Amino acid sequence: MTTITAARRARPRTQLRAGLLFLLPSAVLIGVFVIYPIANSLWMSLHDWTFFQTTHEFVGPANYLELLGDPRFWNALGNTAVFTLATVPAQIILGLLLAVRLSRARWWTSLMRSVFFFPVISSFATMAIVWKFVLSADVGPTAAWLRGAGIQPIDWLHTPNLALGAIIMVGLWKNIGFTMVILIAALQDVPESLNEAAVLDGAGPWGRFRNVTLPSIRQALLFASIIAVIASLQVFDQVYVMTGGGPLFRTETLVTYMYEQGFGQYRSGYAAAIAWALFLLIAIVSAFQLRIFRYRDVD
Amino acid sequence: MSTSTLPLYLRAERSPSRRILSAVGTFVIVLAALYVIFPFVWMLLTSFRTQEEIFSAPGNLIPATFNVANYLKIWTELPFARLFLNSVVFAGGVTILSVFFDSLAAYALARLDFPGKTIAFFIVLATLMVPYQITLVPLFQTVFDLHWLDTYQGLIVPRATSAFGIFLLRQFFMSVPRDLDAAARIDGASEFRIYWSVMLPLARPALATLAVFHFMNNWNDFLWPLVVTSSDTMRTIPAGLTLFSGQYVIDHGVLMAGATISLLPLAIAFFFAQRYFVQGIATTGIK
Numbered sequence: 001m002t003t004i005t006a007a008r009r010a011r012p013r014t015q016l017r018a019g020l021l022f023l024l025p026s027a028v029l030i031g032v033f034v035i036y037p038i039a040n041s042l043w044m045s046l047h048d049w050t051f052f053q054t055t056h057e058f059v060g061p062a063n064y065l066e067l068l069g070d071p072r073f074w075n076a077l078g079n080t081a082v083f084t085l086a087t088v089p090a091q092i093i094l095g096l097l098l099a100v101r102l103s104r105a106r107w108w109t110s111l112m113r114s115v116f117f118f119p120v121i122s123s124f125a126t127m128a129i130v131w132k133f134v135l136s137a138d139v140g141p142t143a144a145w146l147r148g149a150g151i152q153p154i155d156w157l158h159t160p161n162l163a164l165g166a167i168i169m170v171g172l173w174k175n176i177g178f179t180m181v182i183l184i185a186a187l188q189d190v191p192e193s194l195n196e197a198a199v200l201d202g203a204g205p206w207g208r209f210r211n212v213t214l215p216s217i218r219q220a221l222l223f224a225s226i227i228a229v230i231a232s233l234q235v236f237d238q239v240y241v242m243t244g245g246g247p248l249f250r251t252e253t254l255v256t257y258m259y260e261q262g263f264g265q266y267r268s269g270y271a272a273a274i275a276w277a278l279f280l281l282i283a284i285v286s287a288f289q290l291r292i293f294r295y296r297d298v299d
Numbered sequence: 300m301s302t303s304t305l306p307l308y309l310r311a312e313r314s315p316s317r318r319i320l321s322a323v324g325t326f327v328i329v330l331a332a333l334y335v336i337f338p339f340v341w342m343l344l345t346s347f348r349t350q351e352e353i354f355s356a357p358g359n360l361i362p363a364t365f366n367v368a369n370y371l372k373i374w375t376e377l378p379f380a381r382l383f384l385n386s387v388v389f390a391g392g393v394t395i396l397s398v399f400f401d402s403l404a405a406y407a408l409a410r411l412d413f414p415g416k417t418i419a420f421f422i423v424l425a426t427l428m429v430p431y432q433i434t435l436v437p438l439f440q441t442v443f444d445l446h447w448l449d450t451y452q453g454l455i456v457p458r459a460t461s462a463f464g465i466f467l468l469r470q471f472f473m474s475v476p477r478d479l480d481a482a483a484r485i486d487g488a489s490e491f492r493i494y495w496s497v498m499l500p501l502a503r504p505a506l507a508t509l510a511v512f513h514f515m516n517n518w519n520d521f522l523w524p525l526v527v528t529s530s531d532t533m534r535t536i537p538a539g540l541t542l543f544s545g546q547y548v549i550d551h552g553v554l555m556a557g558a559t560i561s562l563l564p565l566a567i568a569f570f571f572a573q574r575y576f577v578q579g580i581a582t583t584g585i586k
Contacts (some may be wrong), residue, residue, distance in 0.1 A: 003563065015413050018407070018414035018490035019411040019412075020412055020489075022404060022406055022407035022411065022494070023403070023419060025403060026401065026403065026404035026465060027419070029400065029457075029460040030426060033438065033441070033458075036441070037431055037434035038426075038437075039432050040437035040440070040441070041437045051431040051439075075460065086322055088444055094331065097324065097327065100329070101328055111501075112332055113327065113338055116331070117569075118335070118336070118339065118569075119335060120580065121515055121519075121565050121566075122519065123518070123519035123537070124519065124537075125540075125541050126519075126537050126540055126541075126558045126561050126562070127342075129540060129541060130338045130341065130342045130555065131301055133341075134341055135343070139354060139357045140357065140359060141341060141358055141360065144355070144358030148356075154503070173334065176331070181577055182580070230430070236521075237521045255432055258432060260438075262435070262439070263439070264454070267393070268437075268440065272437045273431075273437050275432045276433065277437065278430060278433075288485075295424065
């Protein structure tokens with residue numbers, strides 16, 4: 001009797017056992033190294049938590065309140081916002097131009113695509129060392145050429161008003177190829193018959209771009225811009241390497257400030273609060289972007 | 300661009316104003332391409348120049364002589380062999396473990412039927428939404444509590460699975476026809492055997508895409524190795540080059556040689572397997 005029911009249940013039961021065994025390694029790893037840290041991050045942010053100390057006083061929302069009154073936090077937030085507002089639109093527009101012009105398969109387009117994709121596969125920190133050198137007023141090539149032409153070279157990274165601009169230009173350099181690749185993938189999925197039909201209806205190149213191409217790649221544009229915004233809000237590598245947040249905190253961003261508080265000052269609780277502020281910002285901006293696109297859908 | 304290569308229905312509309320607009324577009328692209336390629340060209344050419352030449356003629360693009368001394372100095376002036384080894388162990392270790400564990404979990408979520416599966420998949424998706432900076436500070440604490448700071452396991456184990464990888468492979472496994480594993484199941488094959496001998500061989504392109512994605516991200520990663528490692532002997536290339544260039548006086552040419560070498564493995568892989576790089580990136584857009 002029992003053997004019959006056991007046999008009947010055999011299939012689902014083995015799948016449950018197999019399912020749990022297959023999931024086990026990832027479940028343990030995600031539990032210990034993702035979910036527990038997320039919860040712990042929230043817990044830490046509610047404490048006066050210094051890394052080296054063994055006891056941590058519960059302070060409730062004190063870290064978050066301190067954040068609201070911390071001019072260095074607002075400065076970092078402002079720099080991050082300027083960086084994002086400057087890079088993302090340029091990245092999307094240039095990425096779209098490149099995608100439209102380079103999406104057809106020819107020898108020169110595939111060469112160009114590789115060129116624009118190369119920064120994406122290179123280490124940003126390592127290439128930021130190269131950029132720092134390229135932009136250097138002493139030994140950099142551009143400064144030498146300017147001097148050769150009798151012009152006083154600009155020390156980009158040490159001039160308070162220009163350093164963030166340099167960080168933005170280098171950020172664009174790294175990420176245009178990323179946007180381009182996503183948009184090319186989307187463009188190649190647009191059926192050629194749609195364009196032909198539009199031509200037969202008398203649409204010019206601009207009309208085709210506006211009424212066929214753009215609507216067809218809307219989803220890809222949305223995702224490219226959401227990812228570009230998220231990545232911009234998390235800007236870190238080139239700032240750390242090229243300016244360290246200076247001069248005069250003019251390039252300090254949310255993540256470099258978090259790094260400084262968490263791993264420079266070892267104020268884990270305060271750094272966790274900065275991380276949650278970043279999370280909140282990302283959530284709000286992403287939701288806003290999704291809303292704009294959805295609203296236009298109804299049109 | 301010659302007109303004859305365009306589709307037939309587009310040939311009619313090459314008016315002069317269109318040609319000018321098109322030329323402007325091409326000009327912008329060429330300008331942007333020069334901007335993008337310049338740091339790489341500068342890095343490569345400067346890696347062949349002596350420190351004296353860099354200071355005396357900083358504007359010279361082409362080295363006076365192609366001098367390979369910097370490529371020899373990098374191994375003695377810096378513990379570069381060690382940095383390189385650390386990068387290989389870190390990026391290679393994460394890639395092997397993560398592709399294996401990701402594919403196991405993805406197989407369960409795509410092909411097996413058991414209670415709680417939907418919740419498990421939902422949790423995977425939810426962790427994808429959380430920026431990784433949220434976990435950085437507490438992870439540092441966890442790795443410290445495990446006494447894993449400044450060790451390979453501290454670098455590798457927290458990254459030995461990824462929600463993105465599970466998601467990517469699950470989508471691929473879902474698209475494989477059910478008949479294949481049903482046949483194997485009737486023959487009495489175990490689930491692990493079906494996963495190993497039926498699923499994985501079919502999934503080779505997806506596995507290669509994910510492997511390239513993991514290797515590239517970790518080979519290039521800066522923040523995580525910067526946080527977890529502290530000794531000169533445990534740094535990876537990006538963190539090591541950055542910190543050494545700040546702490547010691549190192550010839551610019553030597554640094555550029557190091558940067559060039561660190562780019563080589565990915566550049567070579569990109570040359571031979573470009574589509575896996577592009578697919579990995581394009582998929583992040585679809586997620």
